[in-house]
Amino acid sequence: MRLFDAEYLDAFHDFLRDPREATLRAAYELGRDAVRRELTVLDLALAHHDALASELRREDKPRDDEQLVRAAGAFFLESIASFDMVQRGFREASDAALLERRHAHVLRQLSDFLADASLALDASDSLAEMLRLVAEQARELIPADCCLVATRGDQEAPFRAASYPEDDLRWVTFARWVDLSQVDPLIRSSDRPTRSDAAEIAKHVRVPGSGPTKDLVLRDWLATRLTALNGRAIGSIHLVTEREAGFTGLHEAMLRHLAQMGAAAIERSRLYSRTAR
Amino acid sequence: MEGEIHLSVETDADLVVARAEGRALAQRLGFRPPDPTLIATAISELARNLVVHVGHGEIIMRPLVDDRRYGVLVIVRDEGEGIPDVDAALGLGHASRGGLGLGLPGARRLMDEFEVESELGKGTTVTMRKWRVRDELELLREKRERRRSDPA
Numbered sequence: 017m018r019l020f021d022a023e024y025l026d027a028f029h030d031f032l033r034d035p036r037e038a039t040l041r042a043a044y045e046l047g048r049d050a051v052r053r054e055l056t057v058l059d060l061a062l063a064h065h066d067a068l069a070s071e072l073r074r075e076d077k078p079r080d081d082e083q084l085v086r087a088a089g090a091f092f093l094e095s096i097a098s099f100d101m102v103q104r105g106f107r108e109a110s111d112a113a114l115l116e117r118r119h120a121h122v123l124r125q126l127s128d129f130l131a132d133a134s135l136a137l138d139a140s141d142s143l144a145e146m147l148r149l150v151a152e153q154a155r156e157l158i159p160a161d162c163c164l165v166a167t168r169g170d171q172e173a174p175f176r177a178a179s180y181p182e183d184d185l186r187w188v189t190f191a192r193w194v195d196l197s198q199v200d201p202l203i204r205s206s207d208r209p210t211r212s213d214a215a216e217i218a219k220h221v222r223v224p225g226s227g228p229t230k231d232l233v234l235r236d237w238l239a240t241r242l243t244a245l246n247g248r249a250i251g252s253i254h255l256v257t258e259r260e261a262g263f264t265g266l267h268e269a270m271l272r273h274l275a276q277m278g279a280a281a282i283e284r285s286r287l288y289s290r291t292a293r
Numbered sequence: 294m295e296g297e298i299h300l301s302v303e304t305d306a307d308l309v310v311a312r313a314e315g316r317a318l319a320q321r322l323g324f325r326p327p328d329p330t331l332i333a334t335a336i337s338e339l340a341r342n343l344v345v346h347v348g349h350g351e352i353i354m355r356p357l358v359d360d361r362r363y364g365v366l367v368i369v370r371d372e373g374e375g376i377p378d379v380d381a382a383l384g385l386g387h388a389s390r391g392g393l394g395l396g397l398p399g400a401r402r403l404m405d406e407f408e409v410e411s412e413l414g415k416g417t418t419v420t421m422r423k424w425r426v427r428d429e430l431e432l433l434r435e436k437r438e439r440r441r442s443d444p445a
Binding site: 037038040041044048051052093094097098100101102104105106108 | 327
C-alpha cells in the first residue's frame with residue numbers, strides 16, 4: 017500500500033468514527049497533498065475505493081449502509097475539491113492560450129490590412145477606398161453589425177465610409193442617415209475607446225427621418241478617435257451591434273490598434289494626394 | 294448586520310472553524326452540493342494563507358439576498374506585508390503563468406466574484422462571493438409567506 021493510500025485510509029476511518037469539520041478537513045488536506053504529489057484523480061478514487069472496501073469488511077460493529085455511503089461521499093467530495101480547483105485553472109489556461117492564438121491571428125490580419133491600405137494609395141479616390149477598408153476590416157475583426165469611419169480635416173472635406181449588412185434595409189438606412197454630431201465630442205474627449213450602452217446611445221444618437229431603423233436595437237456602441245501623429249483628431253471610428261453579448265475589453269484593445277493603423281494610413285493617403293496635386 | 298460572522302484566524306484550529314462556518318452558512322442559504330464544499334475549500338485556501346504567510350488575520354462572512362439570488366460573502370483581511378503584484382498572485386493574464394493553481398488563484402476560480410485590494414506594508418483584503426439563483430418555486434413560496442404574514 018502506498019503511503020498516500022494509508023494516510024487516506026486512516027483519515028477516512030477517523031471521519032467515519034467522528035464525523036465533524038476537523039476530521040473532514042483531513043480530506044481537503046489529502047486532496048491538496050495529492051495535487052502537490054502530482055497524483056491523478058484516479059489515484060484518489062482508488063484510495064477512496066480501497067478505504068471504503070476496508071470499512072465494509074469490518075464486522076466488529078453494526079452498520080447503517082446508507083449513512084456510511086453518505087459519509088463516504090462527503091469525504092470523497094472534500095478530497096476532490098482541490099482537483100476541481102486545479103482543473104478550473106487548467107481550463108482557464110487553455111482559454112488564455114486560445115486568446116493568445118486569436119491575438120496572433122488578429123495581428124496577422126492587421127498586417128494584411130496595412131498592406132491592402134498601402135495598395136489603395138494608388139487608387140484615384142484613395143481616401144474613400146482607405147476608409148472603406150478600415151470599416152470592413154474593423155467589422156471583420158470585431159463582431160459588429162455596422163462600422164462607420166468618419167474623417168474631418170482643415171483642408172479636406174469631411175468624409176464618411178461604412179460597412180454593414182447590405183441586404184438589411186435597417187442598417188443601410190442607419191449608415192446613410194445616422195447623425196454623429198453629438199457622439200463625436202464624447203469620443204474626441206478621450207484617447208481611449210468609449211463604450212455606450214443602449215440608454216446612452218438613445219441619448220446621443222439621432223437617425224433623422226428613418227422609418228426602417230425603428231426596429232434596430234442598438235445595444236452596444238464602441239468608438240474611438242483617429243489621431244494624427246501630431247495628436248490632432250482627424251476623425252473617428254464607430255462600431256455598433258444589436259447583439260446581447262456586446263463588446264469586450266479585447267475588442268476595445270483591437271479597435272485602438274486598428275484606429276492607430278487607420279489614422280496612419282489616412283495621413284499617408286492625404287500626404288500622397290497633396291504631393292500628387 | 295444580521296447573520297454576520299466575525300472570526301479571528303491565527304491557528305490551524307481557527308481554519309477548521311472558518312470552514313465549518315462557511316459551509317453552514319452556505320447550507321442555511323440553500324446552496325446544494327458541491328457548492329458548500331467549494332466555498333469551504335476557497336475559505337480554507339485563504340485561511341491557510343493567513344496562518345502560514347501572515348500569522349493572523351480576520352474573516353467576515355455574511356449572507357447576501359437580492360431579488361433573484363442568495364449569496365455568501367466572505368471577506369478575508371490581514372495587516373501583513375501586502376502583495377506586490379496582485380495580477381501575478383491571482384495567476385491572471387498569461388496562459389503559461391505557473392503554479393499548481395491552489396492558494397489565491399484556486400480560491401478565485403471556485404467563487405463567482407473575487408476582488409483583492411492590497412497595499413504594500415499595510416495589508417490585503419480579499420472579498421469573494423458565491424451566488425445561487427432562487428428558483429421560481431422558491432420565489433412563489435416566499436411571496437405566499439409574505440402575504441400570510443402581512444395580509445394588507
